[in-house]
Amino acid sequence: MSSPRTIETLSTHEPATGALIAELPIGDASTEVATARAAWAGWATTPLAKRIETLRRFAEIVRGRADAFADLIARETGKPLWEARTEVDTVIAKVAISITAQAERAGERFTEQPGGGRMALRHRPHGVLAVLGPYNFPAHLPNGHIVPALLAGNAVVFKPSEKTPATGAFLVECYHAAGVPDGVVRLLIGGPDQGRALAGHDDIDGLLFTGSARTGLALNRQFAERPEKILALEMGGNNPIIVWDDPDLDAAAALIVQSAYTTAGQRCTAGRRLIVEDRLFDPLMTALTGLVDRLILGAPHDEPAPFMGPVIDNDAADHLLARVEELVTSGAKTIRPLERVAPDRPLLTPAILDVGTVAERPDDELFGPVLQVSRASDFADAIAQANATRYGLSASLISPSRERYDAFWTGIRAGIVNWNRPTNGAASSAPFGGIGWSGNHRPSAYYAADYCAYPVASAESDSAAATIPIGLRPHS
Numbered sequence: 001m002s003s004p005r006t007i008e009t010l011s012t013h014e015p016a017t018g019a020l021i022a023e024l025p026i027g028d029a030s031t032e033v034a035t036a037r038a039a040w041a042g043w044a045t046t047p048l049a050k051r052i053e054t055l056r057r058f059a060e061i062v063r064g065r066a067d068a069f070a071d072l073i074a075r076e077t078g079k080p081l082w083e084a085r086t087e088v089d090t091v092i093a094k095v096a097i098s099i100t101a102q103a104e105r106a107g108e109r110f111t112e113q114p115g116g117g118r119m120a121l122r123h124r125p126h127g128v129l130a131v132l133g134p135y136n137f138p139a140h141l142p143n144g145h146i147v148p149a150l151l152a153g154n155a156v157v158f159k160p161s162e163k164t165p166a167t168g169a170f171l172v173e174c175y176h177a178a179g180v181p182d183g184v185v186r187l188l189i190g191g192p193d194q195g196r197a198l199a200g201h202d203d204i205d206g207l208l209f210t211g212s213a214r215t216g217l218a219l220n221r222q223f224a225e226r227p228e229k230i231l232a233l234e235m236g237g238n239n240p241i242i243v244w245d246d247p248d249l250d251a252a253a254a255l256i257v258q259s260a261y262t263t264a265g266q267r268c269t270a271g272r273r274l275i276v277e278d279r280l281f282d283p284l285m286t287a288l289t290g291l292v293d294r295l296i297l298g299a300p301h302d303e304p305a306p307f308m309g310p311v312i313d314n315d316a317a318d319h320l321l322a323r324v325e326e327l328v329t330s331g332a333k334t335i336r337p338l339e340r341v342a343p344d345r346p347l348l349t350p351a352i353l354d355v356g357t358v359a360e361r362p363d364d365e366l367f368g369p370v371l372q373v374s375r376a377s378d379f380a381d382a383i384a385q386a387n388a389t390r391y392g393l394s395a396s397l398i399s400p401s402r403e404r405y406d407a408f409w410t411g412i413r414a415g416i417v418n419w420n421r422p423t424n425g426a427a428s429s430a431p432f433g434g435i436g437w438s439g440n441h442r443p444s445a446y447y448a449a450d451y452c453a454y455p456v457a458s459a460e461s462d463s464a465a466a467t468i469p470i471g472l473r474p475h476s
């Protein structure tokens with residue numbers, strides 16, 4: 001008698017405590033893609049009004065489960081409970097925004113043509129789309145791909161990050177509870193091997209990715225010989241903040257803290273480089289360090305509520321500590337150190353490093369609570385420093401001068417350009433994306449409708465009526 005087959009599982013733990021959250025069975029990419037392919041046609045031919053109704057029901061399902069959902073996100077990511085609740089709110093709000101975007105950017109248009117007939121513009125779904133989700137916003141960011149993909153009539157195979165699989169499973173269960181057919185949204189649990197198998201599967205029609213530049217660049221190379229497949233990449237940023245003229249320094253410090261340390265710096269739009277007018281440097285550092293020293297760090301459910309929780313795991317913490325040590329060895333001066341609060345957990349203090357004397361500043365996305373600061377002698381120098389990056393996602397100017405902002409907007413290379421707002425102040429009702437190593441010119445959020453369907457132009461007439469007025473021999 002043969003022994004039963006062992007089912008491989010993926011474990012997920014709380015960053016703040018190390019406690020086990022769940023063990024989930026690892027899936028098979030080919031099985032999930034085949035299931036989605038079989039279900040796709042039925043969903044694609046479902047009337048748009050019915051798809052809209054189903055997604056609106058999904059929003060209500062999430063609303064009814066909001067407390068449990070936020071609790072799971074907080075425990076699995078380590079982010080404070082207040083922030084996890086905000087993420088659940090964005091999951092709900094995404095539906096209404098996507099319905100509006102679908103109508104505006106991927107709807108139907110009809111134009112009467114001179115001489116009769118009409119020109120029609122309609123949109124078709126691609127088919128089966130793979131979605132690879134990140135761990136920093138394990139519900140909001142994949143949902144930002146999945147909802148518009150479903151509205152357009154696609155089927156989806158969703159692989160959540162191996163660091164946040166339980167949140168991914170919860171999200172998919174909400175789709176199914178709302179009436180999205182089981183085969184139309186499939187969940188693939190696993191690690192890098194499952195991700196590679198899904199991305200390289202011949203029977204997907206596209207891949208929607210949010211994650212690191214290293215993985216995004218590998219996907220870009222992989223898809224270079226597959227022009228028939230859609231690829232949308234959002235790959236993070238090394239985002240600058242410039243402080244100039246004479247802003248309120250306390251307000252500037254608050255904007256900088258929101259940019260650099262919200263979500264423990266684990267946002268693709270986090271402010272990573274602060275460039276300051278030379279004469280403002282010392283007073284701004286006084287205001288900034290005074291505020292940073294007051295930040296409450298802790299576990300998601302602590303009271304009083306923390307501003308910042310841990311990074312995702314000890315590997316991420318170790319990597320950040322090593323990179324900061326490299327910067328210090330290269331000449332960076334520590335204004336506030338990056339330190340572990342507890343020896344065995346990934347809760348880190350917010351760091352501020354003066355990198356003005358570092359000759360070769362690495363152009364890397366340090367995905368955590370690390371802010372690198374430098375001085376600029378004039379505004380042209382500040383813009384040059386801000387643009388000294390391969391990335392181009394987000395940038396912010398803190399200044400009371402509209403004229404200065406106009407120059408900043410014109411000169412900066414980024415897909416999100418903010419004025420007296422944090423670098424991570426991005427609205428779901430606007431496009432979200434960047435240039436360079438931040439993306440491949442397929443912005444998400446409101447513009448996700450663009451890559452979830454393709455336009456079809458049709459010249460149409462109710463009856464066949466045509467002549468050839470030139471180039472014919474006379475009738476014999």
